[in-house]
Amino acid sequence: MVDLAFLRSFTKDDPKKMKRYISLYLDVAPKTFEEMQRNLTNGDWEQLRINAHSLKPQADFMGINSLKEELIKIEEAVKLHNLEGIEALFNTALTISMKSGQLLKEMLDQF
Amino acid sequence: MIKNNPTIFIVDDEPLLSEMLTDYLQEQHEGFNIKSFPTGEACLQSLDEHPDAVVLDFYLNSKEKNAANGIDILKEIKKRSKALPVIMLSSQKSYATAAQTINYGAVHYVIKGQDAFDEIFQLIKANV
Numbered sequence: 001m002v003d004l005a006f007l008r009s010f011t012k013d014d015p016k017k018m019k020r021y022i023s024l025y026l027d028v029a030p031k032t033f034e035e036m037q038r039n040l041t042n043g044d045w046e047q048l049r050i051n052a053h054s055l056k057p058q059a060d061f062m063g064i065n066s067l068k069e070e071l072i073k074i075e076e077a078v079k080l081h082n083l084e085g086i087e088a089l090f091n092t093a094l095t096i097s098m099k100s101g102q103l104l105k106e107m108l109d110q111f
Numbered sequence: 112m113i114k115n116n117p118t119i120f121i122v123d124d125e126p127l128l129s130e131m132l133t134d135y136l137q138e139q140h141e142g143f144n145i146k147s148f149p150t151g152e153a154c155l156q157s158l159d160e161h162p163d164a165v166v167l168d169f170y171l172n173s174k175e176k177n178a179a180n181g182i183d184i185l186k187e188i189k190k191r192s193k194a195l196p197v198i199m200l201s202s203q204k205s206y207a208t209a210a211q212t213i214n215y216g217a218v219h220y221v222i223k224g225q226d227a228f229d230e231i232f233q234l235i236k237a238n239v
Contacts, residue, residue, distance in 0.1 A: 006225050010131070017134065024127040050170055057202045057223035058127050 001096070002103045003063035010061075015111040022104050025062050029055060029101060033094055036074075040090055048086075049078035052093075062104065067096045116142040117163035117239045122154045122184065123147070123200065124171050128223065132166065135228040136235070150175065151184030158191055163239045166231055167217075169201035169208065182212065189216040196238040198231055 004018070011017040032055045039048035052074040059067040070093035077086050119136065123129045129147040136143050146162070148154040151171050165188060169181040185197055199212040202223040209220035218238055221230050 010135070010225075010228075021127060021131060024130060028125065028127060050172065053202060054125055054170060057227075058125060060224055061127065061131065 001064065001066060002100050002107070003065070004107065006061060006063055019108060019111050022062070022108055025058055026101060026104055026108075028058065029097055033097055036090060037094075040087060045078045045083065045086075048090075049075050052078075062100070064096065064100045067093060067100060070096060112140070112236045112239050114163060114239055116144055117235070118144040118146065118160065119235060119239075120154055120157070120162040120165040121145060121147045122149075122151055122165065122171065122181075123168040124149050124175070124178070125168075128168075128200075132228060132231065136232055139232050151179045151181065151187075154184065155187055155191075158188065161192075162195065164196045164198065164235050166198045166200055166235075169199055169203065169212070182215065185212060185215050185217060196234075198234050198238075200227065200231070 007018055007021060011021070032051050036048055036051045039045070039051060052071040056068055056071045056075070059071060070089060074086065074089050074093060077083065077089060121129050121132055126149075133145045133147060136145060146157065146160075148157070151167070154165065154167075167181050167185060167188075171181055171184065172178045181199060181201075185199065188195060188197055193216070196218045197216065199217040199220045200223055201208065201220065204222055212220050219234050221227050221234070
């Protein structure tokens with residue numbers, strides 16, 4: 001679910017930098033999902049799309065490809081006004097985010 | 112790159128990308144003087160420091176809903192300093208958006224992703 005190959009290459013295996021980047025991600029991702037949950041509740045689709053859009057490259061840097069794919073689906077669903085299944089997409093993305101977040105926390109302890 | 116110590120402004124509301132890009136650029140060239148801004152408005156307030164290039168995110172309102180977006184900031188930068196190179200940054204693979212930013216004077220439109228860091232460095236080297 002989490003592949004740190006890019007981050008390892010980017011930081012040249014510098015544990016200090018890896019820790020800093022992962023910590024920044026772990027700080028941002030749950031807040032973004034909280035915001036997306038509010039957007040979903042309020043029917044604020046454009047802001048939901050922007051939040052999914054902004055988290056996408058960060059998931060990419062952390063090597064969480066399954067999350068990146070789900071965020072793309074949310075973006076596309078809003079763009080195409082295909083809102084019927086958007087709550088299910090959000091829930092899938094949230095589950096991946098929580099599981100990958102836990103894995104990243106465990107990895108942090110190993111540095 | 113003509114200048115030894117160019118000042119580069121990075122405008123992005125995502126601290127992870129700003130930090131990674133700052134680290135990457137400084138690894139490539141120690142002389143970079145890099146300043147990061149979470150909003151376009153903060154960047155505009157510092158334009159009198161005469162940066163040599165600006166790396167500007169397209170979506171600047173994921174954290175602050177009422178913050179100006181990148182295209183508005185690009186227009187304002189170009190109004191104040193037409194020759195200042197602005198590199199637009201977005202994770203949106205859209206030809207129309209890219210064309211729009213180029214029309215307003217951006218030197219290039221870079222897609223956020225794992226290859227973006229080197230692409231931005233090459234663009235800075237070519238334009239500063």
